[in-house]
Amino acid sequence: MSEALLTVAGLDAFYGPTQVLHGCGFTVPESGITALLGPNGAGKTTALRAICGMVRTRGDIRFQGKPIGGLKTESIARQGIAHVPDGRGTFLELTVEENLRLGAYIRRDSRTVSTDFERMYGYFPRLKERRRQQAGTLSGGEQQMLAIGRALMLRPKLLLLDEPSFGLAPLVVREIFEIMRAINRDENVSILLVEQNAALALDLADTTHLLETGRVVMSGRSETVRNDEAIRRAYLGL
Amino acid sequence: MDALLHQVFSGLATGGIYASVALALVMIYNATNHINFAQGEMAMFATYVAWSLIEGGLPYWAAFSVTVGLAFLGGVVLERVVIRPVENAPGLSAVIVSIGILVIFNSLAGWWFSYTTRSFPSPFPDSRPFGSSLLSYHELGSMGVTLAMLVAIYSFFRFTSLGLAMRAAAQNPVSSRLVGIRVGWMLALGWGLAAAIGAVAGMMVAPIVFLDPNMMGGILVYAFAAALLGGINNPWGAVVGGFIIGVLENLAGAYVVGTELKLTVALVAIIGTLVVKPDGLLGKTVVSRV
Numbered sequence: 104m105s106e107a108l109l110t111v112a113g114l115d116a117f118y119g120p121t122q123v124l125h126g127c128g129f130t131v132p133e134s135g136i137t138a139l140l141g142p143n144g145a146g147k148t149t150a151l152r153a154i155c156g157m158v159r160t161r162g163d164i165r166f167q168g169k170p171i172g173g174l175k176t177e178s179i180a181r182q183g184i185a186h187v188p189d190g191r192g193t194f195l196e197l198t199v200e201e202n203l204r205l206g207a208y209i210r211r212d213s214r215t216v217s218t219d220f221e222r223m224y225g226y227f228p229r230l231k232e233r234r235r236q237q238a239g240t241l242s243g244g245e246q247q248m249l250a251i252g253r254a255l256m257l258r259p260k261l262l263l264l265d266e267p268s269f270g271l272a273p274l275v276v277r278e279i280f281e282i283m284r285a286i287n288r289d290e291n292v293s294i295l296l297v298e299q300n301a302a303l304a305l306d307l308a309d310t311t312h313l314l315e316t317g318r319v320v321m322s323g324r325s326e327t328v329r330n331d332e333a334i335r336r337a338y339l340g341l
Numbered sequence: 342m343d344a345l346l347h348q349v350f351s352g353l354a355t356g357g358i359y360a361s362v363a364l365a366l367v368m369i370y371n372a373t374n375h376i377n378f379a380q381g382e383m384a385m386f387a388t389y390v391a392w393s394l395i396e397g398g399l400p401y402w403a404a405f406s407v408t409v410g411l412a413f414l415g416g417v418v419l420e421r422v423v424i425r426p427v428e429n430a431p432g433l434s435a436v437i438v439s440i441g442i443l444v445i446f447n448s449l450a451g452w453w454f455s456y457t458t459r460s461f462p463s464p465f466p467d468s469r470p471f472g473s474s475l476l477s478y479h480e481l482g483s484m485g486v487t488l489a490m491l492v493a494i495y496s497f498f499r500f501t502s503l504g505l506a507m508r509a510a511a512q513n514p515v516s517s518r519l520v521g522i523r524v525g526w527m528l529a530l531g532w533g534l535a536a537a538i539g540a541v542a543g544m545m546v547a548p549i550v551f552l553d554p555n556m557m558g559g560i561l562v563y564a565f566a567a568a569l570l571g572g573i574n575n576p577w578g579a580v581v582g583g584f585i586i587g588v589l590e591n592l593a594g595a596y597v598v599g600t601e602l603k604l605t606v607a608l609v610a611i612i613g614t615l616v617v618k619p620d621g622l623l624g625k626t627v628v629s630r631v
């Protein structure tokens with residue numbers, strides 16, 4: 104197997120004095136979809152934050168073989184990691200179009216940026232209709248689409264998604280998951296997905312890591328996890 | 342009638358000054374949630390720099406441009422060196438620091454340039470256009486300069502990607518970092534811009550109020566009033582508020598309370614706004630989640 108896109112080893116993470124991750128280790132392979140699952144409070148969001156330098160960490164984080172631990176969040180973004188954070192991180196007072204423009208902030212190739220706008224509007228036609236509207240006025244589903252669009256405008260190599268299904272109707276969730284599959288296939292973007300909806304995530308992801316109280320308790324092919332009754336019952340409530 | 346119009350026009354001219362200083366206050370407030378009490382003294386100090394350059398033989402507009410540039414750099418450096426360390430400190434620290442800057446600039450100016458009042462040149466002719474009694478050339482010119490500056494700032498924030506990034510960084514620093522915006526630098530640029538705006542306001546008002554280390558004291562109070570009246574978190578509200586306060590101040594001074602008590606107009610506006618419409622005319626209500 105070729106070198107993984109992202110390798111995390113012995114990762115500790117802290118909020119102030121409180122340690123939340125304890126020696127986590129997992130990898131995200133190039134070009135696939137990887138799921139990070141686990142019960143509430145397991146540390147999934149914290150793991151994504153740790154990758155992006157948003158919390159204090161100790162341990163080894165490598166992106167494309169280069170250590171990124173200890174770098175500033177904005178520098179990590181500039182390496183090609185886009186993060187749709189917990190709560191979507193929308194710029195609520197800016198327009199839809201401005202949100203997308205911000206996604207492309209670090210890019211200097213203005214011609215390809217404008218074709219990317221059109222591609223995003225292709226994935227999410229509803230955003231195009233609402234492009235002059237304040238992002239805060241969008242529905243939850245539209246805001247999630249906008250958040251994904253904003254992240255893709257960075258042309259990332261790795262896309263981190265924190266609970267894209269949160270608070271959305273099942274139909275909208277299905278639509279967004281279909282688009283994620285398409286994005287992964289067509290955009291040459293690897294995805295690390297944190298999800299509450301384990302069934303959907305196991306369906307979409309090739310690889311799955313299970314997190315519990317800040318430790319990785321299992322890693323494997325998604326279908327292995329899916330077919331293991333004991334694991335499903337113990338960790339996923341399925 | 343002519344007298345009334347005259348009061349309105351010259352109110353608009355000083356209103357432009359208040360609008361600029363109010364805009365500078367709001368820019369910093371939006372980015373940091375703190376009022377920069379030193380805004381006035383920073384402007385005063387920049388005006389002294391301009392005065393020194395002009396005394397040193399530089400033509401007015403050259404001195405003007407150099408001063409604006411230096412004020413911008415000074416604002417950036419001030420943010421990096423003095424404000425940055427208290428960025429995450431509790432609210433009161435930032436207030437204390439900005440008051441500290443106020444005192445330092447005031448004392449420095451007094452020490453270097455002395456506390457005696459000096460006259461400051463206007464770049465505009467010392468007469469009245471079209472033989473009119475409505476406006477002096479200086480009032481007209483300073484209104485023009487102020488408006489040009491406001492348009493430039495508006496265009497910068499509205500149409501450039503750096504301006505967009507600065508707005509984004511002020512609104513949502515976490516998401517801004519995630520798209521690669523260097524939020525710390527955006528804050529520093531904001532301070533630089535605010536200082537530059539203040540410098541322009543100082544140079545435009547100095548021919549009227551004369552140059553001394555306390556020249557901006559009253560103006561800062563009017564600018565606060567303008568910012569509050571317009572809505573402390575809305576830059577365009579602050580600009581509108583500035584013009585309204587300028588006109589009100591002049592009319593009240595001429596017809597109601599007399600020049601000595603004009604400053605009460607500002608206080609009445611501040612208290613009135615806080616009591617009647619705390620978010621100001623154009624401000625947005627901010628509900629913070631607990």
Ligand SMILES: Nc1ncnc2c1ncn2[C@@H]1O[C@H](COP(=O)(O)OP(=O)(O)OP(=O)(O)O)[C@@H](O)[C@H]1O
Pocket residue numbers: 118121123141142143144145146147148149150299
């Ligand atoms: N800002 C914070 N300050 C202090 N502790 C925090 C903070 N954020 C999270 N925690 C704690 O860290 C632990 C892991 O939280 P995290 O949000 O990473 O879990 P999660 O797996 O994403 O949970 P969920 O499924 O509910 O989103 C929890 O015990 C939580 O209470």
Ligand SMILES: [Mg+2]
Pocket residue numbers: 147148149189
């Ligand atoms: Mg979470």
